[in-house]
Amino acid sequence: MSFYKRFDEISAKLTKLFRTKNSLKETAAEFDELSRTQDEENPFECGLVALAKFGEMQCWQKIEDKQKTVRTAVKAARLFIKSANFNFSISRNLRDTWSDPLADGLHCYRVAADVLKGDSKPNLAVVLLLELGKTEAQFDLLHYAGNTYEEAANLCLDQHLSPPLLFDSVFNCVDCYSRADRLDLALLVVDNVQNKLGESANDQISSSQLMKAQLTNIKILKAQLLLSAFKYADCIAYAEKNLEEGVAQLFKQLCDATKSNQIAVIDSIVNQARSSNYFTDLQISLFERHHFLLSKSIEAAYAELAQ
Numbered sequence: 001m002s003f004y005k006r007f008d009e010i011s012a013k014l015t016k017l018f019r020t021k022n023s024l025k026e027t028a029a030e031f032d033e034l035s036r037t038q039d040e041e042n043p044f045e046c047g048l049v050a051l052a053k054f055g056e057m058q059c060w061q062k063i064e065d066k067q068k069t070v071r072t073a074v075k076a077a078r079l080f081i082k083s084a085n086f087n088f089s090i091s092r093n094l095r096d097t098w099s100d101p102l103a104d105g106l107h108c109y110r111v112a113a114d115v116l117k118g119d120s121k122p123n124l125a126v127v128l129l130l131e132l133g134k135t136e137a138q139f140d141l142l143h144y145a146g147n148t149y150e151e152a153a154n155l156c157l158d159q160h161l162s163p164p165l166l167f168d169s170v171f172n173c174v175d176c177y178s179r180a181d182r183l184d185l186a187l188l189v190v191d192n193v194q195n196k197l198g199e200s201a202n203d204q205i206s207s208s209q210l211m212k213a214q215l216t217n218i219k220i221l222k223a224q225l226l227l228s229a230f231k232y233a234d235c236i237a238y239a240e241k242n243l244e245e246g247v248a249q250l251f252k253q254l255c256d257a258t259k260s261n262q263i264a265v266i267d268s269i270v271n272q273a274r275s276s277n278y279f280t281d282l283q284i285s286l287f288e289r290h291h292f293l294l295s296k297s298i299e300a301a302y303a304e305l306a307q
Helices: 003-014 021-035 046-063 066-090 099-118 122-138 142-158 163-179 183-196 199-206 209-228 232-242 245-259 263-276 281-306
Strands: none
Touching: 003 021, 003 046, 021 046, 046 066, 046 099, 066 099, 066 122, 099 122, 122 142, 122 163, 142 163, 142 183, 163 183, 163 209, 163 281, 183 209, 199 209, 209 232, 209 245, 209 281, 232 245, 245 263, 245 281, 263 281
C-alpha cells in the first residue's frame, strides 16, 4: 500500500465525531508506525516522515498530552523544514516544491511554542521561537521573523528570563526588522527593552562583563535607530548621555553629515567604524544601511529634479 493511501486511511479516523483517548492513542501509534516506513535522513522522504508525525501530533493535541504534542510537533517541524530547505536549494523558483512544507513546518513550530507558553515553560518556548525566527529569516520572511523574535524578547522581559536569551532575541529582531526596512519597529523594540529591564535584570547584567557589553550594544543600536529615523537631537543627546565620548562624537558627526547630505563624509565615518573593531557586525550593517538608504533617497531626489 502506498504511503499516501495509508496516510489517508489513518487520517479518516481523526474525522470521526466520537473518539476515546485509547482510540486516539492507537491512531497516534499508527501514524508513528507509518513514519517509520520512510527514511528521515533521505531528503526525498523526510517530508513524508514529517507528514506522518504531523498526524500523530494532531492525536496528542486531541488527547491534550502536552509533552507528546510538543515532541511530535518539533520533530515534524524540523523534518518539514529539512524538506523545504532541500527543495529550496535545488529549485528556488519552483515555489510549489518548498512553500507547502515550509508553511507546515512553521505551523508545527507555532503549535509547540504555544503549548509551552500555556504550560508555563517560557524558557523552552523562547528557545523554540528563536528556532522559528531563524527559519523564517532563512526563507527571507524577514517581517515575520522580526515579529517572532519580538515575541521572544517580550516573553523574556515578562517572565524575567536570562539576559542571554533576551539579548539573542533582541539582536536578531533588530537585524530582521532592519533588513525588512522596518527600522521604526526595531526602534520600538529597543525602546521597550530598555524601559522594561527591571532592577533584578540590571543586577544580573552588571555582574557579568559580557552582559554589560551586550547592554552597551543595545544602547549603540538605539543611537543608530534614532539616526536612521532622522531624530538628530535625540540621537546626539542619547549618545552623549549613554555612550563613550568617542562613540558619542562619531554619532554627532554622522548626524551633521546626514543633515547636510554629505554622503562621502558618511562613507568615511562608516569605514572608520568598520576598521575600529569596536562595533558588532549588526551595528556595522546598520551603519551601511543608513548610508545606502540616504544615498538612494538623494539619487531619487536628483532624478526627480532632472525630469
